[in-house]
Amino acid sequence: MGLDPGELDASVTARVPVRLGRDDRYFSDTYQAMPRHGYTRMFERMLAHPGIKVLLGADYRDVVGEVAYREMIYTGPVDEFFDHRFGPLPYRSLRFQHETHDRPVFQPAPVVNYPNEQPYTRITEFKYLTGQEHAKTSVVYEYPCDDGDPYYPVPRPENAELYRRYKALADATPGVHFAGRLGTYRYYNMDQVVAQALTLYARLRG
Ligand SMILES: Cc1cc2nc3c(=O)[nH]c(=O)nc-3n(C[C@H](O)[C@H](O)[C@H](O)COP(=O)(O)OP(=O)(O)OC[C@H]3O[C@@H](n4cnc5c(N)ncnc54)[C@H](O)[C@@H]3O)c2cc1C
Known part of the structure; x- marks a missing residue:
């Protein structure tokens, strides 16, 4: 880049996604790790619990009427849940x-x-x-x-404003809790999304 890192304030280099040093790790977090046997084994072991039933290839709309629940945790796109009432979130x-x-x-x-x-x-x-x-x-x-599975929210002020309208609907929907990247329209990594899930669980358990 032709820039000496020393010329930039540390608070700037911590925020901008530009690497000026020789740290060739994926992220700049101090601790970075993978599950010992990979995510696939980790999720297989979590889902092997007798209280958990997995239905693959099923849209929640097709099964929601058949599953008795007190609290639903929804991790799909929040705009889809409300039939894109205010328009689609990009x-x-x-x-x-x-x-x-x-x-x-x-x-x-x-x-x-x-x-x-x-x-x-x-x-x-x-x-x-x-x-x-x-x-x-x-x-x-x-x-x-821009078409295909939704992966990354697009962080623009107008999209944040649109999400705020969906969040108000979500907050006013009893018995349904929105979580994850798509449910809360946030760019989360695995550690953040796990922390959000554990926080939600702790809240639901009181
Ligand atoms: C290319 C890429 C690379 C990444 N690399 C990293 C990395 O190196 N490190 C890291 O920490 N994070 C990484 N991430 C981020 C990580 O994948 C996410 O933080 C994490 O998967 C978010 O989990 P989630 O449960 O919120 O959403 P998702 O994993 O997206 O799960 C949402 C699930 O809901 C399902 N769903 C949606 N709508 C419906 C519906 N109507 N009915 C039923 N099911 C539905 C979807 O099929 C999906 O399985 C990466 C993401 C991408 C896209």
Whole structure:
């Protein structure tokens, strides 16, 4: 970038998503980790509880009438829950391109960002994150797009204002608790979304 980090105030470098040092980890948090056996095993073990039944490929609208509940925790898009009454909340989506290469290593770091003319924004090579050793390697290219699964809320003042109107509806809906990235229209990472879920649980338990 041609900028000496010393020229920038630390409060600025902490907020802007630009790396000026040689920390090549994905985030800049002090502690960064993956579940020991990966998220898939972690969720499989959590969902193996006898009180939990999983229905895959089922829209909650198709089953909500068949499930008795006192409190519902809804983690889908909040605007969809209210039939887009005030109009749709914009989300950014991604198209993923998976590739396997016949060599042990593809790139020099787990994530390489491409903030330039390429149509993809980053390439992730997962074996760096898991520590897997193998003669081949798998990578994923991410292409940003505005249609597809909703992944990222779009942080603009007009969208925050629209979300506020949905939040007022959500707060006035008894027995339903909105959580997660889509339910609260916030850009959360895993640690934040888990903290939000545990806080909600503690509140519901009184
Ligand atoms: C490309 C990408 C990379 C990321 N990398 C990281 C990372 O490295 N570290 C990190 O900490 N976080 C990362 N995140 C963020 C992390 O994935 C999210 O914080 C987390 O998944 C949010 O959990 P959630 O339960 O709020 O939402 P989601 O995981 O989105 O779960 C919502 C679920 O609701 C379901 N749903 C929606 N509507 C309905 C409906 N009508 N009926 C039934 N089900 C419905 C969806 O299918 C989905 O399964 C990444 C996210 C993306 C998109």
